[in-house]
Amino acid sequence: DADVTQTPRNRITKTGKRIMLECSQTKGHDRMYWYRQDPGLGLRLIYYSFDVKDINKGEISDGYSVSRQAQAKFSLSLESAIPNQTALYFCATSREGVNQPQHFGDGTRLSIL
Amino acid sequence: DAKTTQPPSMDCAEGRAANLPCNHSTISGNEYVYWYRQIHSQGPQYIIHGLKNNETNEMASLIITEDRKSSTLILPHATLRDTAVYYCIVRGLTDSWGKLQFGAGTQVVVTP
Numbered sequence: 634d635a636d637v638t639q640t641p642r643n644r645i646t647k648t649g650k651r652i653m654l655e656c657s658q659t660k661g662h663d664r665m666y667w668y669r670q671d672p673g674l675g676l677r678l679i680y681y682s683f684d685v686k687d688i689n690k691g692e693i694s695d696g697y698s699v700s701r702q703a704q705a706k707f708s709l710s711l712e713s714a715i716p717n718q719t720a721l722y723f724c725a726t727s728r729e730g731v732n733q734p735q736h737f738g739d740g741t742r743l744s745i746l
Numbered sequence: 747d748a749k750t751t752q753p754p755s756m757d758c759a760e761g762r763a764a765n766l767p768c769n770h771s772t773i774s775g776n777e778y779v780y781w782y783r784q785i786h787s788q789g790p791q792y793i794i795h796g797l798k799n800n801e802t803n804e805m806a807s808l809i810i811t812e813d814r815k816s817s818t819l820i821l822p823h824a825t826l827r828d829t830a831v832y833y834c835i836v837r838g839l840t841d842s843w844g845k846l847q848f849g850a851g852t853q854v855v856v857t858p
Contacts, residue, residue, distance in 0.1 A: 637789075675848035676790070723789050732778050732837065735846060737789030 636660045637738035639724050645744045646714055654709045654741045656724030664727045665707040666735060667699060669720040676723065682707055683729070714745045749773070749836040755853040764821040766852055768834030771815045777838040779810060780846070781819045783830040790833070790848070793819065824856045
């Protein structure tokens, strides 16, 4: 979905490095989410934000932090990357309200050596 | 615990309708049925969702049985670009904060 843009698309880095993944959206949605996808495990929610001043932990927030710099931008940081954080990371957005569908970016493939 | 059951794979001929089944026998009254798909190396794409009435949009139709224990996603004229993994997800009001429980899905292969 071109309305949700993730950068970089691919990243290879070393253990212990700090990494930031960025997400920006032009959909005008208030809510933004970060997921990771691992083979055989489906998508797991890392963090989510309902507006600029709101940050909430998801299922697997340990080792990650986020920043909601503006309505349109939500970044995910790995403070000290470790190999088991190697995964496909997705950002998603949705409108405010009950049962609004989430719209995903095309992901960042992250490899930690 | 899995809330939905889908066949692991199915094939469909290009130009024909693709009918993707999903069982959700434990669905409760305030839970919606959502469908997403994921084309290889891309992000999940929202297709459609419904509560109890049948729904149609530009991508697909969603048929929900009267007892709501199962549903069918219909792609009316499958194309090669519809080859993807399709996920049926049950999502309730308490999940509105974000949680989408993706299962294994159905790998759909559209053949010429």
